[in-house]
Amino acid sequence: MFLFLLLAVVAVAASIAMITARNSIHSALFLVVDFFCLAVLYLTLNAEFLAAVQIVVYAGAIMVLFLFVITLLNPGNEETDDRLRGQRPLAVALGLALLVEVALLLRTQAIRDRLGDFPPATSFFEQVQTRINGTPTAPIGNVQAIGIELFTTYVLPFEVVSIVLLLAVIGAVVLAKRQLR
Amino acid sequence: MAIAPPRGDTAANGTQVILSGDSMTINMGPQHPSTHGVLRLVLDLEGETVTRCEPVIGYLHTGFEKTYEEKTYLQGVVLTDRMDYLAPLSNNLGYALAIERLLGIEAPPRATVIRVLLAELTRINNHLVWLGTQALDLGAMSAFFYCFREREVLLDLFEMMSGARLMTSFIRPGGLMADLPDGWIERAESFLREFPGHIVEYESLLTENEIFKERTIGIGILSPEQAQALDLTGPSLRACGIPWDLRKLAPYCGYETYDFAVPTLTGGDVYDRYLIRMAEMRESTKIALQAIDRLPTGPVMTADRKIAIPPRAELATSMEALIHHFKLVSEGFKPPEGEVYTCIESPKGEIGFYLVSDGTGKPYRCHVRAPSFINLQSLPPMSVGGLVADLVAIIGSIDPVLGEVDR
Amino acid sequence: MTGGDIIEAVVKSLIIIVALLTAFAYMTLYERRILGRMQLRSGPNRVGPAGLLQPVADGVKLAFKQAITPRGVDKPLYLLAPAISVVTALSAFAVIPVGPTYNIFGRAIPFHLADFNVGLLFVLAMGSLGAYGIVLAGYASNNKYSLLGGLRAAAQLISYELALGLSLVGILMISGSLSLTAIVEGQARGLWYILVQPLAFVIYLISAIAETNRAPFDLVEAEQELVGGYHTEYTGLRFALFFMAEYINMVTVSALAATLFLGGWHGPFDLLSGPWWLLAKIILILTLYVVLRATLPRLRYDQLMRLGWHWLLPLALLNVVLTAIGITLLQ
Numbered sequence: 001m002f003l004f005l006l007l008a009v010v011a012v013a014a015s016i017a018m019i020t021a022r023n024s025i026h027s028a029l030f031l032v033v034d035f036f037c038l039a040v041l042y043l044t045l046n047a048e049f050l051a052a053v054q055i056v057v058y059a060g061a062i063m064v065l066f067l068f069v070i071t072l073l074n075p076g077n078e079e080t081d082d083r084l085r086g087q088r089p090l091a092v093a094l095g096l097a098l099l100v101e102v103a104l105l106l107r108t109q110a111i112r113d114r115l116g117d118f119p120p121a122t123s124f125f126e127q128v129q130t131r132i133n134g135t136p137t138a139p140i141g142n143v144q145a146i147g148i149e150l151f152t153t154y155v156l157p158f159e160v161v162s163i164v165l166l167l168a169v170i171g172a173v174v175l176a177k178r179q180l181r
Numbered sequence: 182m183a184i185a186p187p188r189g190d191t192a193a194n195g196t197q198v199i200l201s202g203d204s205m206t207i208n209m210g211p212q213h214p215s216t217h218g219v220l221r222l223v224l225d226l227e228g229e230t231v232t233r234c235e236p237v238i239g240y241l242h243t244g245f246e247k248t249y250e251e252k253t254y255l256q257g258v259v260l261t262d263r264m265d266y267l268a269p270l271s272n273n274l275g276y277a278l279a280i281e282r283l284l285g286i287e288a289p290p291r292a293t294v295i296r297v298l299l300a301e302l303t304r305i306n307n308h309l310v311w312l313g314t315q316a317l318d319l320g321a322m323s324a325f326f327y328c329f330r331e332r333e334v335l336l337d338l339f340e341m342m343s344g345a346r347l348m349t350s351f352i353r354p355g356g357l358m359a360d361l362p363d364g365w366i367e368r369a370e371s372f373l374r375e376f377p378g379h380i381v382e383y384e385s386l387l388t389e390n391e392i393f394k395e396r397t398i399g400i401g402i403l404s405p406e407q408a409q410a411l412d413l414t415g416p417s418l419r420a421c422g423i424p425w426d427l428r429k430l431a432p433y434c435g436y437e438t439y440d441f442a443v444p445t446l447t448g449g450d451v452y453d454r455y456l457i458r459m460a461e462m463r464e465s466t467k468i469a470l471q472a473i474d475r476l477p478t479g480p481v482m483t484a485d486r487k488i489a490i491p492p493r494a495e496l497a498t499s500m501e502a503l504i505h506h507f508k509l510v511s512e513g514f515k516p517p518e519g520e521v522y523t524c525i526e527s528p529k530g531e532i533g534f535y536l537v538s539d540g541t542g543k544p545y546r547c548h549v550r551a552p553s554f555i556n557l558q559s560l561p562p563m564s565v566g567g568l569v570a571d572l573v574a575i576i577g578s579i580d581p582v583l584g585e586v587d588r
Numbered sequence: 589m590t591g592g593d594i595i596e597a598v599v600k601s602l603i604i605i606v607a608l609l610t611a612f613a614y615m616t617l618y619e620r621r622i623l624g625r626m627q628l629r630s631g632p633n634r635v636g637p638a639g640l641l642q643p644v645a646d647g648v649k650l651a652f653k654q655a656i657t658p659r660g661v662d663k664p665l666y667l668l669a670p671a672i673s674v675v676t677a678l679s680a681f682a683v684i685p686v687g688p689t690y691n692i693f694g695r696a697i698p699f700h701l702a703d704f705n706v707g708l709l710f711v712l713a714m715g716s717l718g719a720y721g722i723v724l725a726g727y728a729s730n731n732k733y734s735l736l737g738g739l740r741a742a743a744q745l746i747s748y749e750l751a752l753g754l755s756l757v758g759i760l761m762i763s764g765s766l767s768l769t770a771i772v773e774g775q776a777r778g779l780w781y782i783l784v785q786p787l788a789f790v791i792y793l794i795s796a797i798a799e800t801n802r803a804p805f806d807l808v809e810a811e812q813e814l815v816g817g818y819h820t821e822y823t824g825l826r827f828a829l830f831f832m833a834e835y836i837n838m839v840t841v842s843a844l845a846a847t848l849f850l851g852g853w854h855g856p857f858d859l860l861s862g863p864w865w866l867l868a869k870i871i872l873i874l875t876l877y878v879v880l881r882a883t884l885p886r887l888r889y890d891q892l893m894r895l896g897w898h899w900l901l902p903l904a905l906l907n908v909v910l911t912a913i914g915i916t917l918l919q
Contacts, residue, residue, distance in 0.1 A: 025665070025727055032720070049766075052709035056753075060716025061746055064723065068742035071727045071735060072228070143706065143766055207732045214815060229736065229889055320803060320886025326627035392804055392885045569736070570813050570888045 003044055011037035024070050028063060035059045049143045204232055211240045215318045215573045218583030220557075222572075229568045234561045238554075241587040249547035253513030254280050254354055257547065262348040264551065265585040267310050270303040270339075271527040273352035278433060279523035279534035280354035283516040284488060292356040292481040297434050298472035299352065300525075301465040302369070305376070306335045307528035307580075308458045308465075312383060315455065315577035319396050324386045331379050334372050341365055354514075355489050356482035366473060373470050380462055387455070397452035401563035401575035404449060411559040415530025415552055416461060417579050420454040422447035427526040441468050451578040488514045513542035529553055529580055553585040600701050604681055612835040613643035618871075619878045626882040653824035658730060661821070665728035670826045673721030673833035680714035680840045683707035685769045687853045687862030700769065707768040708760070711844055712753055715799055718837060719745040722801075722808060722818045725830070729821035737817025740889060741808040744798055747896040752795035754904035755788040758911035759848055772852035782849040787907045789849045791900050793876075796841040798892065800834060803881035807889055842873035 011034055018030035035058045042051035150158050204227045210216035219240035225233035245260045252260070261272035274296055281287060288296070313328035336346040342361050343349040351358045387393045403413070408421040418425050426443040428436040444460035446453040482489045486505045495502040516538045524533030530552030539545040556579045563579075564572040617632065617639065624631025633639035657666065684707075685700035719741055726738015759781050760766060763774040775781055782789045798805040809817035819830045846852060846869035853862030887895065 023662075025662070025724075029665075029720075029724075048706045049709070052706045052713055055713040056709060056716055060713060060719075061749065064716065064719050064742050064746055067720075067723050067727070068739060068746075071723065071742075072739055205732060215813070226736075316885065320806070321884060322623075323627050323882050326629065330628055386883070387885075390885065392887055395891050396885055396888055568888060568890065570807075570886075573813050 004041070007037045007041055007044075011041075025067065028066050028070060032059050032063050035063070049146055209572075215576065217314065217576060217581055220576070220581065220583055220586070222560075224569070224572070226569065229570075231564050231567055231569060231572055234564045234572065236557055236560055238557070238583075238586050241583045243584070243588065245588040246547055246549060249544050251543065253542045254516070254544065255509075255513055257544065258350045258353055259348065262350055263584060264549065264588055265307075265527065265529065265532070265553065265582045266347055267582055268303045268307040268528045269347065269349050270299045270352060271307075271525065272532060273350060274300055274434075275523060275525045275527065275532045275534050277352050277354045278525065279521055279536050280516065282523055283519060283521045283536055283538055284354070284514070285517075286355060286483055286485060286488065288356045288483060289480050290477050291360075291479040293434050294472050294476050295357060295361060295481065296352055297436065297439070298369070298469050298476075300434070301469040301472070302335055302338065304465045304528040305462050305469075306332055308462050309335075311458060311528075311577070311580045312455075315574075315580075316387060316393075318573045318577040319393065321387065321390075321393065324383055327379070327382060327386070331372075331376065338365065338369055338372070341368070353482075355485065356480070360481045366476065370470070370473050373466050373473070376466050377463060380459060384459060388459070394452060396570070396574055397455060397578075398448075398450060400451045400567060400571045401578060402448070402450045403559060403563055407562060408449065408559065411562070412555050413530070413559050415526075415528070415556065415580075416457045417454050417556060417559070418530070419443065419445050420457045421449040427524060427531060431524070433523075433525055436468075439468050439471050451574050454578045515540060515542050524550065527552055529582070529585075530556055549585075549588055551585040551588060553581040553583070554588075557581050557586055596697065597701065601682075604701060605678060608678060608681060608836050608839060609832070611839050612832050613647070615835045615839065615874060616646065616831075617642050618874070619881075622875065622878045623882050626879070647828070650824055650828040653827075655824045655826060656821075658821050660730040662728040662730070665724045666821075667826075669721045669725035669728060670822065670829035670833070671721075672724065673718055674829045674836070676714045676718040676721065677833040677836040677840065680711050680718075681836070681843065683710050683768055684840070684843045684847055685772055685852060686843075686866050698769075706766045708756060708766045708771075708848075711768075711840070712749070715752075715837070715841075716745065716749055718833065721830070721833065725822065726818040729818070731821050733814045734818050734820045737808050737814050737820070740814075741801065741818060743889075744801070744805070744808065744892060744896075747893055748795045748798040748900070751791055751896055751900035751904050752799060754901065754908060755791035755795065756848065757904075757908045758785045758788045761908070761911050761915060768847055768852075772847055772854065775851045776854045780849065780851040785849065785907070785911070787903065787910075789845070791904050791907065792845060792849070793873075795896075795900060796845065797877065797880070798896065800837045800841055802834075802838065802877055804884040804886050805892055806886060807892060838874060838877060839870060842870045842877070845873050846870055 014030045014033040014037065018027045018034065021027040021030060035054060039051040039054040039059075042048075042054060204225045207224045207226055208221065209224055210221040211219035216222065221237040221240060223233075223235045223237060224231055243263070245264060248260060249257050258273060258276060261276045262269035265272050277288075277296075287293075309328040309332045313325035313332075316322075316324035316328075339349050339351075340346045342365055343351040343358060403411075403417075403421055405421045405423050408418050408423065413421070414425065422445060424443050424445045427433070428441075429443055441464045442460075444457050444464065446457055486502070488509075490509050491499070491502040491505055496506055518538055518540045520535070520537040522533055522535045524531045531550065532552055533550035535546075535548040535550070536544050537546040559579060560575065563575050567575070620642075621631040621633075621639070631639065632642040635641040635645045657663065682701040685698070687700075689696050689698040722741040723738045726734045726736070726741065729735075759771065762781065762784060763771045765771060765774070771781075797803075801808040807813075807817075809819060814820070819827055822830060843866065846866055850869045851865075853866045855865035855868075
């Protein structure tokens, strides 16, 4: 619980710093700190695989790409005037609205009942094991558990997502080729 | 509305300019590892593609050409060493030939053959340094040390004959500083016999190396027309397919009697310049060996007492010799009034000396057509559109020596 | 976690750090001596017997250099960058098993710091984070050459991480585990994976050289083009930290190669005990690194990208498919 509180505070602080930082490189780095906190949170939930993937993919690849683009274009400090007038008050209003919505939702009994349906990660792995072996005795890593779930229960969404990503790749190639010509 | 140049277009070598924001102006040199001295280049980069390249010279300005006017003709020899400090004997030779034409004399036969031998050894020496640094510029560090191993032998030979490794001042108007010492010819010959084997060593490191070929083939291409318009000379011109070599076209020192080829290729890229220089080292070895074979005996300095300083022994016995000695040392010889331009094929291209004599012991004007300086102007057309890494390869391939650029 | 476990972890961490720093120091000497041999010279041999104290002399020299902070740098990032490099380099080694479990002082001590069940991913994660050190150094230095070096690092890292990761998938499919200890044990039972996955081994080695920015892929600090690349503006100990990170990364990827492809701490005969076998294999791979550096010219930036995307990545994918077919056929 102490760890969770610490991470939560750091994560929220980093998020705020990310939004308020004037320098876009600093913003990107605060986002990385955020990713780190998330990864450690996953670890506390015994989801090592997710934690590792979080760092490899988000912090390691995507944010490095961001940094690449930011340093290449080097916009320096962001200009202060808004491109869209009235963005800030609108953002504050919408944010507050969302907060109220979530708070109201959490107060309704229906949602509270559903919350019990999401077991902690460890019991999730046990469930998968039980479905495969019949017993939850042999410990399996969460890599296997995620793999099994992906290729049995969620095989359709998984394949759909991979096709969508493939389309994105093809689209990028086509765009790049056109520019090359 | 001003029309911006198209972004993201394809550069000349097929690499694409991605995500081009504003171009970046970058100052390469005069303190940079691969500008071969104090060359400064002002580059505009989009990403890493060079869109503008402007050489800024003058950081090694020495005022040699002006200094000549304050030196006697003989003293001027030492300045030629210091221009192209990688090929001092070639510069000595060009200067000596110019003065000899002004005086209307010729060096004795033995001196002429030795001059050819030394000029070719200098060419090998120059190309060895070029090869080592070109490889180093591309990141292949080892070739450098192999080249310098052989260069060391050559420098030892130069030291043996002249007392200096770099600033030899050995070839003088009228002949040579002295005859070659005993044992010199044998050492030179044994070096020349084994040297082709060493060339094979260098080639095994580079010629067929895939990365080396990737880095050099098709890089820094100049068409023959461009090369001629830019007044390019030397190996870089011959790599464009123009067999221009003064040793064949306007022979001096009896080059027409030697059997050698002028290697020519048509690619005009960095790789072809590399191949040309490697072939030239082989040809130079051939010429040098021929020179050793035909070396006649005899004096190495002209007998004209008005030009050559008399031997030490004569000073004790001959009053005339003493007077000549005094006049030559205090005032130098005095060529008749006139002007002359003489050029030879130095390792880097055509080096020419334009001398104007007003009849005194010092030249009225001396201008040097420095191949490094004139070849350098081909750098921008070759490098624009390429990447920074190509630029480094291209600088190496035109082999500039900044001492000669900023005379 | 008992008190004993904590002490064990601390002791092991200290041993790993000291060992890695020593490896770094002597790797520099080893490299320079081999380069010397290959380049007709002797390399540093004056400080101490046979030059063995040269790393100490270098360290002292760097420590006493003035720490210059150029004007106009982004100071927090400028100071953070070398630290990120070293920390990620050091922590990556934590999951690499250097030996089997030994009984010492009546206590069963496994010879690795941590045996994650996603150990392999951890090494990759640390490797990719190491790029931040370089990119930030390039950005924060307020120098155009550094910036170009940083940009090259970011592009190179993203490109080669894919090939590197994919080349390891084949091994995961055969061993069925992401835990490095399990992978080593898997090789002890059967063949070393280099024999089963030769293509993957080659792809891994090439990508690893690119990941660690070593010749012929050292474009990030290509001195003939970018002066010093990202560390142009760093002096003294801060520069030493970058240098240290580079060499420790070399040791780590070599250790990973030995662990994944060459049987880890297992040797063909029991001449040496576990850790020594691993050390021998690491030195073998490091020697390969040095020999490559001595012989090859540097690739150009776009050629490096082309090699990664046009050759290594498709080959790594092909390797995954072939491995899958092979496994299905054998079952």
